[in-house]
Amino acid sequence: MSEAHGGPLAHHFHDLDQQREAASLGMWIFIAQEILFFGGLFGVYTIYRNLYYEAFAAGSHHLSWKLGCYNTLVLIGSSFTMAMAVYSAAVGRKRAIVGYILATILLGAVFLGVKYVEYHEKIAPCFGDGPHTGCLVPGARFDAGALQLDGARAREAQIYFSLYFAMTGLHALHMIIGVPILLWVAKNAAAGLYTPAWHTPVELVGLYWHFVDIVWIFLFPLLYLIGHH
Amino acid sequence: MNSGEQDARKTMSSQAPLTLPKRHYLNADYGVRSWLLTTDHKRIAVLYLVSVTAMFFLGGAYAVIIRLNLLEPTGSLVTAETYNKLFTAHGVLMVFFFMIPAIPAVLGNFLLPLMLGARDLAFPRINLLSWYVYVVGAAFTMYAVVAGGLDTGWTFYTPYSTAFSNTNVIAAGVGIFITGFSSILTGLNFIVTIHTMRAPGLTWFRLPLFVWAHYATSLIQILGTPVVAITILLVAMERAFHFGFFDPARGGDPILFQHLFWFYSHPAVYIMILPAMGVISELVTCFSRKKVFGYGFIAISSLAIAGLSFMVWAHHMFVTGLSVYAAMIFSALSFLVAIPSAIKVFNWVATLYRGSISWQTPMLYAFGFIGLFTIGGLTGLFLATLGLDVHVTDTYFIVAHFHYIMVGGTIMGYLGGLHYWWPKITGRLYPEWWARVSAVVVFIGFNLTFFPQFILGYLGMPRRYHVYPPEFQVLNVMSSAGASILGVGYLIPMVYLAWSMRYGKVAPSNPFQSTGLEWRTTSPPPTENFAETPIIDEEVYDYASPPKEARSV
Numbered sequence: 001m002s003e004a005h006g007g008p009l010a011h012h013f014h015d016l017d018q019q020r021e022a023a024s025l026g027m028w029i030f031i032a033q034e035i036l037f038f039g040g041l042f043g044v045y046t047i048y049r050n051l052y053y054e055a056f057a058a059g060s061h062h063l064s065w066k067l068g069c070y071n072t073l074v075l076i077g078s079s080f081t082m083a084m085a086v087y088s089a090a091v092g093r094k095r096a097i098v099g100y101i102l103a104t105i106l107l108g109a110v111f112l113g114v115k116y117v118e119y120h121e122k123i124a125p126c127f128g129d130g131p132h133t134g135c136l137v138p139g140a141r142f143d144a145g146a147l148q149l150d151g152a153r154a155r156e157a158q159i160y161f162s163l164y165f166a167m168t169g170l171h172a173l174h175m176i177i178g179v180p181i182l183l184w185v186a187k188n189a190a191a192g193l194y195t196p197a198w199h200t201p202v203e204l205v206g207l208y209w210h211f212v213d214i215v216w217i218f219l220f221p222l223l224y225l226i227g228h229h
Numbered sequence: 230m231n232s233g234e235q236d237a238r239k240t241m242s243s244q245a246p247l248t249l250p251k252r253h254y255l256n257a258d259y260g261v262r263s264w265l266l267t268t269d270h271k272r273i274a275v276l277y278l279v280s281v282t283a284m285f286f287l288g289g290a291y292a293v294i295i296r297l298n299l300l301e302p303t304g305s306l307v308t309a310e311t312y313n314k315l316f317t318a319h320g321v322l323m324v325f326f327f328m329i330p331a332i333p334a335v336l337g338n339f340l341l342p343l344m345l346g347a348r349d350l351a352f353p354r355i356n357l358l359s360w361y362v363y364v365v366g367a368a369f370t371m372y373a374v375v376a377g378g379l380d381t382g383w384t385f386y387t388p389y390s391t392a393f394s395n396t397n398v399i400a401a402g403v404g405i406f407i408t409g410f411s412s413i414l415t416g417l418n419f420i421v422t423i424h425t426m427r428a429p430g431l432t433w434f435r436l437p438l439f440v441w442a443h444y445a446t447s448l449i450q451i452l453g454t455p456v457v458a459i460t461i462l463l464v465a466m467e468r469a470f471h472f473g474f475f476d477p478a479r480g481g482d483p484i485l486f487q488h489l490f491w492f493y494s495h496p497a498v499y500i501m502i503l504p505a506m507g508v509i510s511e512l513v514t515c516f517s518r519k520k521v522f523g524y525g526f527i528a529i530s531s532l533a534i535a536g537l538s539f540m541v542w543a544h545h546m547f548v549t550g551l552s553v554y555a556a557m558i559f560s561a562l563s564f565l566v567a568i569p570s571a572i573k574v575f576n577w578v579a580t581l582y583r584g585s586i587s588w589q590t591p592m593l594y595a596f597g598f599i600g601l602f603t604i605g606g607l608t609g610l611f612l613a614t615l616g617l618d619v620h621v622t623d624t625y626f627i628v629a630h631f632h633y634i635m636v637g638g639t640i641m642g643y644l645g646g647l648h649y650w651w652p653k654i655t656g657r658l659y660p661e662w663w664a665r666v667s668a669v670v671v672f673i674g675f676n677l678t679f680f681p682q683f684i685l686g687y688l689g690m691p692r693r694y695h696v697y698p699p700e701f702q703v704l705n706v707m708s709s710a711g712a713s714i715l716g717v718g719y720l721i722p723m724v725y726l727a728w729s730m731r732y733g734k735v736a737p738s739n740p741f742q743s744t745g746l747e748w749r750t751t752s753p754p755p756t757e758n759f760a761e762t763p764i765i766d767e768e769v770y771d772y773a774s775p776p777k778e779a780r781s782v
Contacts (some may be wrong), residue, residue, distance in 0.1 A: 025424055036452050036453075090245065
């Protein structure tokens with residue numbers, strides 16, 4: 001959070017310990033704020049899942065749990081490479097930091113690619129004049145037939161997919177925001193700004209990345225595995 | 230303002246020749262760039278001061294038209310549609326762009342590092358970012374207001390806001406969403422600063438009560454604001470992409486919106502009032518020349534209010550068909566808020582008892598606050614009572630109640646604090662006579678505006694209507710008359726405070742003989758606040774000992 005002005009210590013701190021303490025407390029508070037941000041969505045999810053369990057289960061069965069599972073493994077892998085980047089910074093291996101961060105970005109990109117495929121198959125049928133078979137975007141063109149639902153259940157399934165897009169969309173947005181930050185840290189690491197004595201930015205971007213992963217760890221079962229006992 | 234020394238010599242020639250310090254934060258650098266790219270918390274506070282003042286007078290202008298329209302029962306000045314847009318703009322601008330940022334972002338920003346003996350907030354650039362975020366949010370909202378307006382009320386209730394309103398809900402929602410993050414960033418900065426930037430010897434229980442109040446406020450900003458952010462985002466998504474979260478026609482539940490909205494927006498009331506309480510604690514003890522009574526209780530009661538604030542939201546929803554048992558629990562929890570609030574009031578009164586009270590302007594505002602907050606708080610108990618709340622829900626009783634808290638509380642605290650710290654901020658004294666006159670005018674104007682509204686509401690006049698039955702006219706005319714007095718009361722300080730920046734007497738570093746670290750540096754302070762980091766070896770509010778001299782910088 002504090003950039004180097006002739007050394008990593010910013011002018012208003014007394015020493016690096018104080019600066020480190022302030023920076024990490026700041027990131028933890030930011031994460032607390034993020035938990036409440038996603039918390040509102042999880043609250044909405046909880047209420048509608050209880051009200052409309054059958055439609056939610058039907059919607060969930062339509063998602064590919066295999067793709068979801070694959071993406072979960074990819075993200076856990078990216079958390080591992082991120083943790084290795086922090087470790088490399090702590091022991092002062094400059095090139096390893098850069099390598100592990102680039103690996104983290106790569107795994108993040110794989111996740112987003114899979115997400116794109118999943119989105120595409122739900123959104124693409126909604127365009128054009130034709131019959132919108134398989135369109136799962138809430139609205140007039142929503143194809144409840146794809147879920148073998150009709151009447152009220154069909155309407156309720158639209159709420160499930162609204163939540164699906166809102167929750168996974170916001171999660172993906174957090175990953176996309178993370179990429180330029182990771183690149184910035186990698187650039188600074190390559191320039192040799194981080195030492196075993198001062199590598200707090202690497203730790204903090206790591207914290208952020210782990211937080212985004214943990215959100216997915218909750219999203220995956222809540223969205224993909226309803227009714228799979 | 231920058232040719233300070235010459236002015237100082239002119240105005241002070243008859244008295245002790247005080248001069249402004251040679252170098253201070255205001256003349257450290259010149260030019261627009263030096264302000265727009267500053268990371269100095271004091272300059273950012275001044276940026277916020279300018280922005281929230283503009284928003285305050287804009288929001289006030291809408292109130293003027295509203296009160297003009299209500300002068301006579303047929304409301305012939307504006308149409309019903311326009312009236313809806315007017316009270317919406319008034320509410321949105323005042324709540325999100327004036328009252329929530331006013332005290333924290335102006336006074337808090339300026340004072341927190343000074344009170345903590347620090348050189349700046351923990352994250353100076355995030356502090357500047359928060360101001361830009363605020364400005365961008367304000368720009369979106371102003372666009373919504375100018376390009377046809379918004380008619381949902383500041384509460385954005387669904388399904389009206391999602392399915393029926395043909396106004397700029399998305400633009401206004403985006404503006405409020407963005408501004409929310411400005412509030413979050415300020416809160417984050419304050420919490421980290423209070424935890425990690427205290428000067429040596431400044432233990433938690435030596436912190437000024439202003440700091441405690443801002444700590445509690447920041448907790449609410451961090452934990453509440455993201456929830457309203459996601460809620461407003463869901464409303465925008467519902468309008469843009471036909472998501473059905475709050476639309477009964479699509480299986481959604483409009484009441485769920487109210488739960489999510491009030492989960493933030495009730496605590497938001499405490500974001501507005503807690504910093505004002507912090508200001509009042511400073512004023513009461515300073516102008517009684519006495520250590521504040523019950524320091525620990527006042528400090529902890531701020532945290533108690535913050536904690537309770539998250540457990541009372543459904544008292545806004547007693548008429549929505551909430552379960553009886555839930556309503557009873559929320560009612561009981563709402564009553565509990567009275568305890569920490571009353572602790573503060575009783576301790577302020579106990580501080581006054583046998584104090585050596587002086588009637589300077591900030592103290593007049595403090596007295597005004599205590600009286601008006603007490604009325605606002607006690608009528609809050611009416612609204613926590615299930616049966617009575619049903620009778621007065623959506624009437625002018627509610628309007629009167631929350632204006633007593635927000636205007637009678639927050640703005641009195643803000644103006645009191647602004648006067649008290651004005652010499653520190655500008656290096657100039659405000660004209661005492663004019664300031665006392667305006668404090669009295671504000672008090673009279675306020676009560677004349679809002680007390681009749683309690684009666685109107687109790688008699689059954691609904692809020693947000695642009696016409697009313699003729700028997701309510703006398704009380705409405707009283708209210709409108711009071712509003713014009715109140716408006717004058719707000720314009721007078723605007724004029725003499727602006728005047729004093731150039732022509733006011735040069736202020737000493739501690740004009741009110743206050744304790745507290747901010748008075749131990751020069752007025753205005755240098756960019757780095759203190760020449761050397763102060764070391765604190767005495768208790769807080771030590772008014773029994775003679776005041777400490779300012780250290781030369």
